[in-house]
Amino acid sequence: MINDSVLVVIAASAISYGTPLLFAALGELLAERSGVLNLGVEGMMLMGAVTGFWAVQTVGGPGWVSLITAVVVAALAGAGTSLIHAFLTITLRASQIVSGLALTIFAGASGLSSYIGHVANLGGKPARHEFDALNVLGLRDAPVIGPILFHQNALTYVSWTLVALTLFYLYRTRPGLHLRAVGESPGTADAMGVNVTAYRYIHVMIGGALAGIGGAFFSLAITPSWLDGMTSGAGWIAIALVIFAFWRPELALVGAYLFGAFSSLAFTLQARQVHLPPEVFASLPYLMTIVVLVLVSTGWARRRLGAPAALGVPYVREER
Amino acid sequence: MKKSAAFVLTLVAALGLGACGTSNTSSGSSSTPSVIKAAWVYVGPITDHGWTQAHDEGRKYVEQQLGSAVQTTYKENVPEGPQVAQVIEDLIRDGNKIIFGTSFGFQDAFYSEAQKHPDIKFEQATGFKTAANMGEYFGAAEDADYLTGMALGAASKKGKIGFVAPFPIPEVIREINAVTLGAQTTHPGATVQVVWTNTWFDPTKEKQAAQSLLSLGVDAIGQGQDSPATGDAAKAVGVPWSGYDSDQSSYAPDIWLTGTVYHWGPYYAKRVKAALDGSWKMDNYYGSIADGMIGLAPFGKSVPAAIQSQITAKMDAIKGGTFYEFTGPLKDQTGSTHVPAGTKLTLNDLFSMDWFVQGVIGSPKGS
Structure with a gap:
C-alpha cells in the first residue's frame, strides 16, 4: 500500500515530530520580533512538559477536559517562567544571552522541572489521557494525504491555525505593525506612542506560553509520560529554526517539518537497511542554520530577511 | 548599577539548580546497635x-x-x-x-x-x-529473553517481528539471538528485524525506532530498551509488544505479552546479611531463572493459555537444566553453521558474542 511507502512515512512523522518545534519557534519568533532574544526555550518547554503532565494526572473529568486544562497549565507555566527573563532583560536590562542561558539551566533538565517531577512523583507512570491521532473527516486512510494531513493529533491542527493567526497578526493588524516597529526601532516606536516595555513583556510571555505548549506536546503526545529532560534539545532546535525561517511564521512551518523529519529519518532508513549514523541527522538542523546565517550575513539579505534590528538590545529611553 | 544587580540575580538563579540534586535515606530503625x-x-x-x-x-x-x-x-x-x-x-x-x-x-x-x-x-x-x-x-537474562521470543513468535501472524535495540554489545546481541531462537520455536521461519537506537534510555528515539519498524509491517515488537516507549508506538497500531527490565504492562495492557524482568532483592538481601554477620566473600555471581534473579513478567491477556503453558514448560526445562537455548546446531545470518550440533556456548562465548543467528535482519555491528 502506498501509505506504507517510505516518503509517506517520513512526511507523516515529520509533521508529528515537527509540531513541538513549530509551537516553540512561533513563540520565540514573536519574542524576537519584539527585540528580545530568549535562549531559555528549552527550560520553558520542560516546565510546560512537567506541569502539563502533572495537570493531566491530577485534573479529573472526561479526557478532553483534562487535556485542555493540561495545555492551559503548560502555557501558564511557560509564560510564568519567561516572566523571569522578561523582568531581568526588559526591566533590569540584563544581558539577554546570560539571562536566557540561566533560564534554561535553572528550569531545564536537572533543574526546577526535574525537581517538580520528583516532588510530585510524576516519573514512571503512563499519562491518564493523551493526544491521540485523529481521523479527520474519515480520511485517515486516504492515499498519501491521509496519514500526512488527516491523521495527526488535535495540537497539530491548533499549530496550523496559530501560523495563520500569527501571519495575520504580524502583517495585517495595527498591534502587529507596532510589534515589528518595537523590534526594528524601539526609539521610533516609543516616539509614536507605543509602549515598548509592555509590548516586549507581552510577547516574551506569549513566547513562553507557546514554548510551554510545545513542551507539553512531548509529555502528552509523543511519549505520554514525564521524564527528566525529555525534550532533549528541542528548545535549541526551535531557536535555530527562527533564524532558519528568517523570522517568518510561514517559513517556520516549513522548517519545523524539515527539522522534524531529520529526527526520525535515521531510524526509518535503518529499518530499510540504509545505514547512516543518527548523529548526522541530529546535527543537520544546526548545520543548515549555520548555512542560513552565512547567507543572511550579506548586507542586502540582512535588510530584507534578517533579524529585527533591535534584537538583543535593551531599550533605554534616556539614551534615545 | 541596575545592570550588575541583574547580573547577580541571573547568576543566583543559575546556581540555584545546584540545590536540586537528590539523595534519600530511609531507615528500618536506628535504635538497635548492630545495624549495618x-x-x-x-x-x-x-x-x-x-x-x-x-x-x-x-x-x-x-x-x-x-x-x-x-x-x-x-x-x-x-x-x-x-x-x-x-x-x-x-x-x-x-x-x-x-x-x-x-x-x-x-x-x-x-x-x-x-x-x-x-x-x-x-x-x-x-x-x-x-x-x-x-x-x-x-x-542470565537471555534465558528469559528466549521465553519472551516464544510469546512474540506466537503473537506474530506473518512471522515478521521487530526489535528496538540499544547498543551493539554482546549483552544485547545475545538477547536478540535468544529472542529470535525462541520466536522460531513458536513460529518456524520467523524473522526479527533490528533497529539500533544507540541509547539505553531516550523515549523519543525509542518510539521513533519502533515506528520505523511498524511502518515496515512487523506484527509483533520487542525491545531491549529501558523505557516503555516502544509499547506506546505499538499501542497506536494495535501490535503485540514485549517489554524489558520491569513489568511495563500498565502502559499498554491490551497489547502486552510479557518481558524479561530482574529480581535483585534476594541477592541483595543475601549479600547485605553476609556483610552484617561477617561471612561476606568476593564473588562473581551470574544469576538465573532457577535462583530467581531472572524472571518473566506476568503474561498479558493477549497471550493464549496454550502458549502460556508451552512457555511455562520451557521455563521449567531451563530451570531444571534440561534445556539451554544456545546449544548447536546454530546457524548464523549467512546460513552457515556457526555452532556445531551438540556444542553448548560457554559463558565466555556469551560475553563476547558478536554474530546474529539466522533469521535476524540487521547488522550486529550497529547502524
Missing part, C-alpha cells in the same frame, strides 16, 4: 520504570527482609564520570559498609575506591573487575 548501613548508586531515576527501578525494588526488599538490622541509602541519577568516586566517598563518610553500583560505567571508580577502602564491601553489577573486597553480579 548499605548504599546503592544508580545511574538513572528510581522511577524509570525499568533498570534502576528494578534495583530500587531490590533495595526495598532488603529493608523488608532485614528490618531493623539495616539502614539503606541510595543516590540516583549519578552520571558515569568523576562524580562517582565523590559519591562513594560521601557514602563511606556516612558510615555505609556495603555499597552497590548498578551501572557498567561505575566499574572503574568502584574498583579504585575498593583499593582505597579495604574495610568496605563493594558490589558492581554487569562488570568484570573484582578485588578481595569487590564482587560482581549479573544474571
Whole structure:
C-alpha cells in the first residue's frame, strides 16, 4: 500500500515530530520580533512538559477536559517562567544571552522541572489521557494525504491555525505593525506612542506560553509520560529554526517539518537497511542554520530577511 | 548599577539548580546497635520504570527482609564520570559498609575506591573487575529473553517481528539471538528485524525506532530498551509488544505479552546479611531463572493459555537444566553453521558474542 511507502512515512512523522518545534519557534519568533532574544526555550518547554503532565494526572473529568486544562497549565507555566527573563532583560536590562542561558539551566533538565517531577512523583507512570491521532473527516486512510494531513493529533491542527493567526497578526493588524516597529526601532516606536516595555513583556510571555505548549506536546503526545529532560534539545532546535525561517511564521512551518523529519529519518532508513549514523541527522538542523546565517550575513539579505534590528538590545529611553 | 544587580540575580538563579540534586535515606530503625548501613548508586531515576527501578525494588526488599538490622541509602541519577568516586566517598563518610553500583560505567571508580577502602564491601553489577573486597553480579537474562521470543513468535501472524535495540554489545546481541531462537520455536521461519537506537534510555528515539519498524509491517515488537516507549508506538497500531527490565504492562495492557524482568532483592538481601554477620566473600555471581534473579513478567491477556503453558514448560526445562537455548546446531545470518550440533556456548562465548543467528535482519555491528 502506498501509505506504507517510505516518503509517506517520513512526511507523516515529520509533521508529528515537527509540531513541538513549530509551537516553540512561533513563540520565540514573536519574542524576537519584539527585540528580545530568549535562549531559555528549552527550560520553558520542560516546565510546560512537567506541569502539563502533572495537570493531566491530577485534573479529573472526561479526557478532553483534562487535556485542555493540561495545555492551559503548560502555557501558564511557560509564560510564568519567561516572566523571569522578561523582568531581568526588559526591566533590569540584563544581558539577554546570560539571562536566557540561566533560564534554561535553572528550569531545564536537572533543574526546577526535574525537581517538580520528583516532588510530585510524576516519573514512571503512563499519562491518564493523551493526544491521540485523529481521523479527520474519515480520511485517515486516504492515499498519501491521509496519514500526512488527516491523521495527526488535535495540537497539530491548533499549530496550523496559530501560523495563520500569527501571519495575520504580524502583517495585517495595527498591534502587529507596532510589534515589528518595537523590534526594528524601539526609539521610533516609543516616539509614536507605543509602549515598548509592555509590548516586549507581552510577547516574551506569549513566547513562553507557546514554548510551554510545545513542551507539553512531548509529555502528552509523543511519549505520554514525564521524564527528566525529555525534550532533549528541542528548545535549541526551535531557536535555530527562527533564524532558519528568517523570522517568518510561514517559513517556520516549513522548517519545523524539515527539522522534524531529520529526527526520525535515521531510524526509518535503518529499518530499510540504509545505514547512516543518527548523529548526522541530529546535527543537520544546526548545520543548515549555520548555512542560513552565512547567507543572511550579506548586507542586502540582512535588510530584507534578517533579524529585527533591535534584537538583543535593551531599550533605554534616556539614551534615545 | 541596575545592570550588575541583574547580573547577580541571573547568576543566583543559575546556581540555584545546584540545590536540586537528590539523595534519600530511609531507615528500618536506628535504635538497635548492630545495624549495618548499605548504599546503592544508580545511574538513572528510581522511577524509570525499568533498570534502576528494578534495583530500587531490590533495595526495598532488603529493608523488608532485614528490618531493623539495616539502614539503606541510595543516590540516583549519578552520571558515569568523576562524580562517582565523590559519591562513594560521601557514602563511606556516612558510615555505609556495603555499597552497590548498578551501572557498567561505575566499574572503574568502584574498583579504585575498593583499593582505597579495604574495610568496605563493594558490589558492581554487569562488570568484570573484582578485588578481595569487590564482587560482581549479573544474571542470565537471555534465558528469559528466549521465553519472551516464544510469546512474540506466537503473537506474530506473518512471522515478521521487530526489535528496538540499544547498543551493539554482546549483552544485547545475545538477547536478540535468544529472542529470535525462541520466536522460531513458536513460529518456524520467523524473522526479527533490528533497529539500533544507540541509547539505553531516550523515549523519543525509542518510539521513533519502533515506528520505523511498524511502518515496515512487523506484527509483533520487542525491545531491549529501558523505557516503555516502544509499547506506546505499538499501542497506536494495535501490535503485540514485549517489554524489558520491569513489568511495563500498565502502559499498554491490551497489547502486552510479557518481558524479561530482574529480581535483585534476594541477592541483595543475601549479600547485605553476609556483610552484617561477617561471612561476606568476593564473588562473581551470574544469576538465573532457577535462583530467581531472572524472571518473566506476568503474561498479558493477549497471550493464549496454550502458549502460556508451552512457555511455562520451557521455563521449567531451563530451570531444571534440561534445556539451554544456545546449544548447536546454530546457524548464523549467512546460513552457515556457526555452532556445531551438540556444542553448548560457554559463558565466555556469551560475553563476547558478536554474530546474529539466522533469521535476524540487521547488522550486529550497529547502524
